[in-house]
Amino acid sequence: MVNERALVQTAATDPFALVSARLEPWLSQRAGGGAVDPVVRPSDHADAQINGALPLAKQLGCNPRDLATEIVESGQLDDLCAALEVAGPGFINVTFADSTIDHLLTEVANDEHLGLHKSSEPRTVVIDYSAPNVAKEMHVGHLRSTVIGDALVRMYSAAGHKVIRENHIGDWGRPFGMLIEHLLDLGEEVASSGLGQGDLDSFYKAANAKFSESEEFQERSRERVVLLQSGNPETHVLWDRLVAMSTAYFNTVYEQLGVLLVDDDLMGESKYQPLMPATLERLEASGLMSESDGAKVVFPPGFTNRDGDPLPLIVQARTGGFNYATSDLACVIDRIERLGADLMLYVIGAPQQQHLEMVFAVAKMAGWMPEGVSAVHVAFGNVLGDDKKMLRSRSGESVKLVDLLSEAVDRASAAVEEKNPSLSDAERAAVAEMIGIGAVKYADLSTDRVRDYVFNWDRMLAFDGNTSPYLQYAHARICSIFRRAAEEGVSSGEIAVREPAERALGLHLLGYPAVVADALESNSPHRLCTYLFELAQLFTSFYEQCPVLKSDGDTRSSRLAVCDLTARTLSAGLGLLGIDAPEQM
């Protein structure tokens, strides 16, 4: 429980943490010293349940129900709780006093961060995500890395950490010989205008086709790679142009998608080229490097190939060229030694797992990744079509991200037009943008990232179920209440939750910081999604059962305050996911 490396400060307003903190010293003393986790958990039978008596009784060799009774009778929780009762084999069911909930809610409502406080021990977190390839179209395959990475950036920042975004674009390597030659063949002007329109796919494919057809082109391409790598100025100008056209295009996609990536975050493979010889020298000096089939390799223990032989990480090919293992190692060094990273997240597809494990293992063996610095592969699964196979367009090609996003906005616009015709064209366009893009992002973020998920327009854009439109709608309804409240000149006041529905909503609101902590510990934005969905459900249930503006006096002002806090939590939570919450829809 005590963890000085915790990513999120334990909230003083979290009733679960409060119970835990009260019980810990008492239990520890009862156990004769040593840390004891009270194991406070959500419960179906009460506001919370304490399970800690069972393992401790086992340890002390006493009866768990007796120990649970002892805990209850210790009086540690008396001022917080309305009821404490021992149940089953030794659980303690906790019912918080209404006054406890009121008090904590008031504190959270007065806090602009809703109880989510900046870490007192901020870490330097490098997050590697998106990583499209220069001269190639961004397709649905880049969606997950970009969206998940963006959410993590926002969450780590909110928790008070120093976040460094790194967009490791594919801007170097063998294909650039053919791309530059193709650019020259087309003439710079033509190519420039073609790429400017975002028609990157056909450019790349044309170059590729020429490469496989013409030996003369292959030869030129190979020579061009050599020129590029040797720093030939004329070649570099052309390369620069290709990269600039692509990154300008990426920026338009990022803007449409509403992610934080900007040019300053670009850190493509080319940036690590100058660092590779030194990386190799350091590996050499470490004594880890050996030679295998003419290539320079390192054998991290525990990895085997098809034949059961040790599997090498190849850091220099037989031909003398470096590859992505070398570049990834240089990258680790750069992030730790130049940027001062103590946590590195790689938001990269699951198939890269073994490669990354090997890179991390070698970096550790070489002493580049000391104690206290960690690298985490934030892996994710595929986006599937309704046929459960990789999502493809009708023609069987990968789906362009821009096409996907504009279809999302179109569909959202049609839905808004049908359901709220009173919005002006401009309002509708803005709202459709938030709903459409939000729906795509939420669909991606709301399931465990490591699994594949099925991409389905109707489901993600539905206004009910676990979707962003449902959450956005809950938020918009609250905003509507406040527009009306302003007209009527009423405002929120002191919080006092009484009805079961508002009490349940209030208790859930207090869990916001803890759920962000939970999501961060496992780099799992879907945990935040689940929380927000439950919040929206609890709100709509409250909204049905507890009249707000139609009540009066203290009840009305209290309910308005609960509404306000709910709206702020929904908006902030969606914000951490990179999703906007419109005030009307």
Added chain:
RNA sequence: GCCCCCGUAGCUCAGUGGAUAGAGCAACGGUUUCCUAAACCGCAGGUCGCAGGUUCGAGUCCUGCCGGGGGCGCCA
């Protein structure tokens, strides 16, 4: 052949070693002169892939199998 990931309701998915495994969708039955019904309430739906093991307690941890996906030397 070896390694990794996944397998939970008809469908899409949650589930921190804790009580009777939960939502949503679809289906069925209700609710609106009332703050956005784009909603809510109710009802039903399960051999948690299978078999062992550890544990006071296993969907969760361990082992083996079955099914699906992915990876396994010089592309990135």
